[in-house]
Amino acid sequence: MPPAQSLHRTVDDLYSDHHGWLLGWMRRRLNGGAHADDLAQDTFVRILSKPDAIAIREPRAFLTTIAQRVLANHYRRQDIERAWLETLGALPESSVPSPEMQAMGLETLLEIARRLDGLPRVVRRAFLLSQLDGLGHAAIAEELRVSITTVKRYIVRAGQQCYFPED
Template sequence: MDSQSLTHLYQQHHGWLRGWLHRRLGHAGDAADFAHDTYLRVIESRTALADIREPRAFLTTLAQRVMVSHFRRREVERAYLDALAQSPEELAPSPEERAIVLETLFEIDRLLDSLPPKVRTAFLWAQLDGLPYAEIAERLGVSLSSVKQYMARAIRHCYFPESAA
C-alpha cells in the first residue's frame, strides 16, 4: 500500500467521513471510532488507492460494512448475555471463558454470514432446529440433493474456511 496515497485519502476525506458517520450515528465519539476502523479497513484492503475514482463512495461502503459488523457483534453479544442470564448463577462462566465464547460466536457468525442465504438457512435449520433434510428442501423450495449440497458446502466452509469458496 502506498503510504502517500493513504495520507492523501485521509487528509482529504477524514473530516467528511467523520461528519457522515456522525449524522448517521448521532454521536461524535462513535463517529470517530468508526472512521478509525474504516481507515483500518482501507489499510487491510488490497485496493490500489491510486485506482479509486470515487473515494467518498469507497469510504462510505467500507464505513457501512464497519457499522454492520459492529452492530452484528453487539447483537450476538446481547443474545449470549441474555442466554447466560437464563442459566443458574453457579453455572456462570468466568470472565475469561465468556470472552472466549464471545470471540468464538463472533467467528461463527462471520463464517455463516459469508455463506449464500439458502446454504446458511439450510445449515441453521438442520443444526439448530434439527429439521430433516426433506423438510428443509420443502421449506426452501429446492431438491433434496440441493439441501445435501448446501449442507456439505456449509460444513466444509465452517471446518476449512480458508479453503472454502
C-alpha cells in the same frame, strides 16, 4: 517510490482530506454514538490492509462504500453480542461459564457469523435450521422447498465454510 509507500501516501492524503467528513458521516448514522471515532478509524484500517494500491476518483463515494460495510459489521456484532448475553442470562447461575469462556464463546460466534456471511442465504438458512433449531434433513427440505440431497449439500457447504482447522 515503492508501491507500499505509494499506498500509504495515498491513504495519508485520503485520511487528512476526508477523515473529518467521514467522522461526521459516522456520527449521523450512529446518532452521535460513541463508536463513531472507532468505526471511522476502522474504515481507514480496512483501506490500509488492502494489498493493492488504490486509485480513487471519488474519495467520498469510496469511503462511504467501505464505511457502510464497517457499520453493517458493527450492527451485526451488536446483534450477536445481545443474543449471546440473553442466552447467558437465561442460564442457571451454576451453568454460567467463566468470563474467559464467555469471551471465547462470543469470539467464536462472531467468527462463525463472519464465515457464514459469504454464503447464499438459502445455504445459511439450511445450516442454521440444522444446527440451531435441530431440524432434520427432511424437515429442512420441506421448509426450504428443496430436495433432501440439496439440503445435505447446503449443510456440508456451510460446515466447510465454518471449519476451524487446528493450528
